[in-house]
Amino acid sequence: xxxxxxxxxxxxxxxxxxxxxxxxxxxxxxxxxxxxxxxxxxxxxxxxxxxxxxxxxxxxxxxxxxxxxxxxxxxxxxxxxxxxxxxxxxxxxxxxxxxxxxxxxxxxxxxxxxxxxxxxxxxxxxxxxxxxxxxxxxxxxxxxxxxxxxxxxxxxxxxxxxxxxxxxxxxxxxxxxxxxxxxxxxxxxxxxxxxxxxxxxxxxxxxxxxxxxxxxxxxxxxxxxxxxxxxxxxxxxxxxxxxxxxxxxxxxxxxxxxxxxxxxxxxxxxxxxxxxxxxxxxxxxxxxxxxxxxxxxxxxxxxxxxxxxxxxxxxxxxxxxxxxxxxxxxxxxxxxxxxx
Ligand code: FE
Numbered sequence: 541x542x543x544x545x546x547x548x549x550x551x552x553x554x555x556x557x558x559x560x561x562x563x564x565x566x567x568x569x570x571x572x573x574x575x576x577x578x579x580x581x582x583x584x585x586x587x588x589x590x591x592x593x594x595x596x597x598x599x600x601x602x603x604x605x606x607x608x609x610x611x612x613x614x615x616x617x618x619x620x621x622x623x624x625x626x627x628x629x630x631x632x633x634x635x636x637x638x639x640x641x642x643x644x645x646x647x648x649x650x651x652x653x654x655x656x657x658x659x660x661x662x663x664x665x666x667x668x669x670x671x672x673x674x675x676x677x678x679x680x681x682x683x684x685x686x687x688x689x690x691x692x693x694x695x696x697x698x699x700x701x702x703x704x705x706x707x708x709x710x711x712x713x714x715x716x717x718x719x720x721x722x723x724x725x726x727x728x729x730x731x732x733x734x735x736x737x738x739x740x741x742x743x744x745x746x747x748x749x750x751x752x753x754x755x756x757x758x759x760x761x762x763x764x765x766x767x768x769x770x771x772x773x774x775x776x777x778x779x780x781x782x783x784x785x786x787x788x789x790x791x792x793x794x795x796x797x798x799x800x801x802x803x804x805x806x807x808x809x810x811x812x813x814x815x816x817x818x819x820x821x822x823x824x825x826x827x828x829x830x831x832x833x834x835x836x837x838x839x840x841x842x843x844x845x846x847x848x849x850x851x852x853x854x855x856x857x858x859x860x861x862x863x864x865x866x867x868x869x870x871x872x873x874x875x876x877x878x879x880x
Contacts, residue, residue, distance in 0.1 A: 564591075566810065567594070567807050567811055570619050572599055573622055574622075584823075585817050614803075614804040616804070617814070618802065620798070622665075624860035624863050624864075625710060625867055627659045628860070628861055628865075629867070631658050635803050637801050638654075641816055644660055644815065644816060649836070659799060660799060661836040663796070663797045665758045665794065666793065667708050667793045667795065669683075669756060670743075670747060671754050671783065672780065673780065676753050681785065682786045683793065687725075687727025687730075691753075695733060696746040696751065697728065699879075704758060708793050710863045710864075710869075710870045711793050714862040714866055721869075722877060725873050725876075728877075729878055733751055743757050763845055784850075792852050819837055832845060
């Protein structure tokens with residue numbers, strides 16, 4: 541397969557060339573995490589180890605294309621993704637290498653690790669249902685119920701170009717098959733209060749503005765509204781209720797932020813140090829406290845804000861490998877039903 545960069549990408553890369561320090565040990569990270577709070581994580585790592593972190597941020601697809609194009613000459617050591625499906629895509633592109641670490645082996649539960657150690661989960665995020673408490677008396681309790689005609693013109697959910705929705709639909713395909721998944725997606729489009737727009741926070745804002753009664757978002761975008769002052773959300777956040785979907789059956793759709801060592805990694809020792817650091821008490825607490833994600837490592841206590849949504853049953857039956865296996869079918873369905 542020929543390697544082609546998406547248009548404009550080559551230029552963007554040239555502008556963001558890695559500034560590697562001449563003497564100090566360093567590790568180069570390609571990250572599709574888009575959270576400013578992660579700066580604190582890397583600062584702590586450098587303080588502890590003396591290893592500098594050089595970071596390039598872009599979407600996972602852009603970073604995978606870049607890793608493919610760079611091949612053996614890639615300066616990247618570590619790849620971080622916010623979606624298990626994208627990490628599987630990286631795996632299939634051959635840009636990762638397996639690595640053995642007793643530390644990671646011991647700290648991360650087996651179901652959050654790749655069976656051949658190509659990647660592991662660093663934090664968990666649930667995609668759940670939110671509703672306007674004053675307008676919805678009996679909110680939908682399952683993803684399936686969102687497609688019910690009862691919710692005609694009431695649902696806000698972001699674009700299908702977003703990986704969170706792609707993996708959600710991929711999980712529906714895995715559970716119900718493609719035909720039923722297409723009916724479901726068509727039902728959601730039918731029920732949309734407006735054409736998809738904005739990020740997850742915007743779907744929550746629309747509950748407060750009254751534009752929609754039901755919204756779908758990752759759990760931490762809601763929790764952030766308590767921690768920090770988010771315009772259009774924080775002041776009236778008590779008006780929003782949440783539902784852990786599909787409790788009592790397969791459980792809530794949970795995705796993983798994941799970490800891996802890249803195939804060409806020129807600084808393997810520094811890479812190993814960073815990857816192990818990501819499973820440390822400090823890093824795991826960081827994911828919970830700074831971004832309200834759920835830690836991958838069991839026994840790491842949740843801060844009060846992150847614990848706010850209570851206990852839930854996650855969907856651990858639907859293997860995250862399905863997110864990438866069904867990605868193409870999901871995209872076809874989105875196109876078919878006009879979910880932009
Ligand atoms: Fe996010």
